[in-house]
Amino acid sequence: MCFFTILLGISCVLYMNYQVGPSEKKAWRDRSRPGLSRVQDVKEILLFENLESSFSSSQVSTEDPEKGFVIPNDGGDPDFYGVMFDAGSTGSRVHVFHFVAADGSPPTLLAELYNYTKVGLSKFAKKPEEGASSLKPLLDAALNFIPAEKWSSSPVALKATAGLRLLPEEEADALLEAVYQLFCDSPLHVEVKEKSITILEGNMEGIYIWFTLNFLLGVLGSSDKSTVGALDLGGGSTQITFVPNSPDTLREGEKLNYIDTFRFLHKTFKVYTHSYLGLGLKEARLQTMKLDHNIISKKLQPTTSKGNVFYSSCLPPNTTHSWEFNGLTYTALSVSTDIGAVYDECRSITKRYINDMNVHSPPEVYSMKFYAMSYFWTRGSEVHLIVCNNVQEKPFLCMDMVFISTLLTKGYGFEHDAVLEICPKIGKFEVSWALGATIDLLHTHWDHLAKET
Structure with missing residues (x-):
């Protein structure tokens, strides 16, 4: 404590x-998928596994990302993912959450991928396209973490905090629009704009x-x-x-x-x-x-x-x-x-x-x-x-x-x-608003699916 x-x-x-x-376990898996770039300018990748397993230094490398690995999901079916971008005043972060829920029970968090840059989106107030491009390494990291067959059912959203709140409205809107286009061009599921790209x-x-x-x-x-x-x-x-x-x-x-x-x-x-x-x-x-x-x-x-x-x-x-x-x-x-x-x-x-x-x-x-x-x-x-x-x-x-x-x-x-x-984390997971926002995003996604069926 x-x-x-x-x-x-x-x-x-x-x-x-x-x-x-x-200490957080750092891991990375390179699936060598066409069209995905390796993360180069992102500062760190942290993978948290909610599993009672121990790792020796020979199993997980913090030096070479190609030697990292992800424990296979053995929590049951169905499992699902949610992707949340946090555009803060001091940098941009991505959280990818892996859940499992069965028999109508509350979801259990299995794993989280956390990745970040130290350049805030608001720095690109005059260059919105460059701002969106600054998030692409984070988006690629999310895609490398989520199995390809889960991409289309995994919703993605960005919520900006104080940094964008302080910008003039037209500059903030231009940045958000550029990010929305980046998401729409990705294979992830994107909800309507007002649910996907917002100033929190x-x-x-x-x-x-x-x-x-x-x-x-x-x-x-x-x-x-x-x-x-x-x-x-x-x-x-x-x-x-x-x-x-x-x-x-x-x-x-x-x-x-x-x-x-x-x-x-x-x-x-x-x-x-x-x-x-x-x-x-x-x-x-x-x-x-x-x-x-x-x-x-x-x-x-x-x-x-x-x-x-x-x-x-x-x-x-x-x-x-x-x-x-x-x-x-x-x-x-x-x-x-x-x-x-x-x-x-x-x-x-x-x-x-x-x-x-x-x-x-x-x-x-x-x-x-x-x-x-x-x-x-x-x-x-x-x-x-x-x-x-x-x-x-x-x-x-x-x-x-x-x-x-x-x-x-x-x-x-x-x-x-x-x-x-x-404590910066509870158990093995970081405490941030992103998890709560992702649960909210997933509920929106599920509500839309229910209406379609």
Whole structure:
């Protein structure tokens, strides 16, 4: 089990107690099918098998993809696949899920192929065809994973998150249209456009990841297990989703339009869910820097900063560091003179930014069990102990952790000693909204099939 304990003091110190599960199994099978290109510019392929099997180093190679393999499906018939593309602000990913369901029972997830690039689709805002082409290696990886006889019955969809939400509507629409044409030219099943290519609304992103989490935990449909809450932190937005038990939470949530429903099997769940655009890790870092810069610039005469260069209170004295986001490079110039004051100054400007975003604090978060995903995990797992004067290798890590802790405590309302579980996967599967979205996509596909018969 993985835990994230929030401890705040006079210096920037966050203790991260975590335990990483078994390393992901990397595998690849090359079927040498005509017309399929080998993956060259995709960063990594991860294959997760829901099978009680062990692998020796001689059986699975992480060096040569041709030596990898896929365990044959022995879960029964019928088995089926779903393909979900996640176009995020920091990169594009594909998830291919392999399920089996028999005798009317709920589907069981057998395996997942996960693959990604580090170039966000929004980077191609002015060149939509190039944006679609950037997804082709991911599409080829999906086709290599799915048996050819299953292609035509395996639906594919793309859902874009915060990166495309921030683009002008005409640019986002052009990108989505180009991707839709790419899918239509593939041998996979493609639903109508509005079901296949969409910008994922923030509340649905939260609901999907909540579903994924509770599906993998095996609590959905259980009469003796309670659901857990989900916290997600992406590059451009953050989401909170849970099933409220308190009438106060329901009442406040309904006033804010934060209450939604989600159906699974024969049960409908009423959930509290909201997405805060602008409070993703990368976007918040940028906007906090801009706010900090505007305040600092008024004190400095004359100012020498311009363009994408910002004064920052969140770096140690006499340091300058750059970072990239959405295809642009930003530079932060430290203005701190006292290393001991960095944490307080950074947290002060971070609190001001979060306060401006009007984050609602649900009344019952302190009494519920929550899992935190995405950047909550990746930042927390990078170090055990984070101090604001240690920036040689990860100059923005302290700033990011100050933001995370402030978001959790001053935003969502968690206590300073709250314990969050931050495992990146449940069992052998990654926790992401893509699984929930794929189940939703498959239901749409099955509904259409039922109408045709």
